[in-house]
Amino acid sequence: xxxxxxxxxEVKKPGESLKISCxxxxxxxxxxxxxWVRQMPGKGLEWMGIIYPGDSDTRYSPSFQGQVTISADKxxxxxxxxxxxxxxxxxxxxxxxxxxxLTTGYMDVWGKGTTVTVSS
Amino acid sequence: SYELTQPxxxxxxxxxxxxxxxxxxxxxxxxVHWYQQKPGQAPVLVIYRDSNRPSGIPERFSGSNSGNTxxxxxxxxxxxDEADYYCQVWDSSTERVFGGGTKLTVL
Numbered sequence: 001x002x003x004x005x006x007x008x009x010e011v012k013k014p015g016e017s018l019k020i021s022c023x024x025x026x027x028x029x030x031x032x033x034x035x036w037v038r039q040m041p042g043k044g045l046e047w048m049g050i051i052y053p054g055d056s057d058t059r060y061s062p063s064f065q066g067q068v069t070i071s072a073d074k075x076x077x078x079x080x081x082x083x084x085x086x087x088x089x090x091x092x093x094x095x096x097x098x099x100x101x102l103t104t105g106y107m108d109v110w111g112k113g114t115t116v117t118v119s120s
Numbered sequence: 121s122y123e124l125t126q127p128x129x130x131x132x133x134x135x136x137x138x139x140x141x142x143x144x145x146x147x148x149x150x151x152v153h154w155y156q157q158k159p160g161q162a163p164v165l166v167i168y169r170d171s172n173r174p175s176g177i178p179e180r181f182s183g184s185n186s187g188n189t190x191x192x193x194x195x196x197x198x199x200x201d202e203a204d205y206y207c208q209v210w211d212s213s214t215e216r217v218f219g220g221g222t223k224l225t226v227l
């Protein structure tokens with residue numbers, strides 16, 4: 001079964017760093033792009049960026065460029081999303097999703113999401 | 121940047137047909153994908169590349185795309201179809217773009 005398993009909920013303070021993960025299984029992890037999607041409380045979906053684990057080619061939405069870092073460790077089939085200094089506005093649900101391709105691709109497999117709460 | 125416009129809400133009577141639109145400049149030239157998200161759950165792909173259904177998605181779900189509007193059609197709507205629906209495209213300036221989402225209510 002193809003699946004993406006995300007790390008557990010996080011509660012952090014403003015200014016702290018954080019790295020959440022997304023482990024793929026049931027398919028060739030290095031052959032598909034993996035991306036991250038943010039959903040703030042009560043709001044819609046926002047695409048953040050994408051990485052190709054095969055060669056670590058990474059693309060970001062202009063809205064998130066410089067705000068987060070996307071990485072992957074193909075040896076353990078895991079993608080990451082990290083922040084160096086969290087803000088309260090980073091409070092959201094974060095989903096990872098497998099992308100069928102770079103340009104016209106759709107997101108066919110989703111993780112269950114990781115809740116990030118940033119509060120002092 | 122490219123923008124997608126969806127109605128905030130659509131209502132449909134049980135067993136009738138719901139149509140959810142997604143507007144964008146010349147969207148007919150792009151591949152449109154649709155996702156269903158039920159409360160407390162991750163999104164699920166229901167239509168890809170305008171009109172294709174992934175395995176496991178009922179035939180009641182269909183899609184079309186032309187001109188400046190893409191449409192997700194749900195025939196014989198069921199209570200279990202109540203959810204938020206999002207359209208999505210790829211654009212060279214912003215990579216992937218989601219519409220704002222439409223809440224479907226089945227009456």
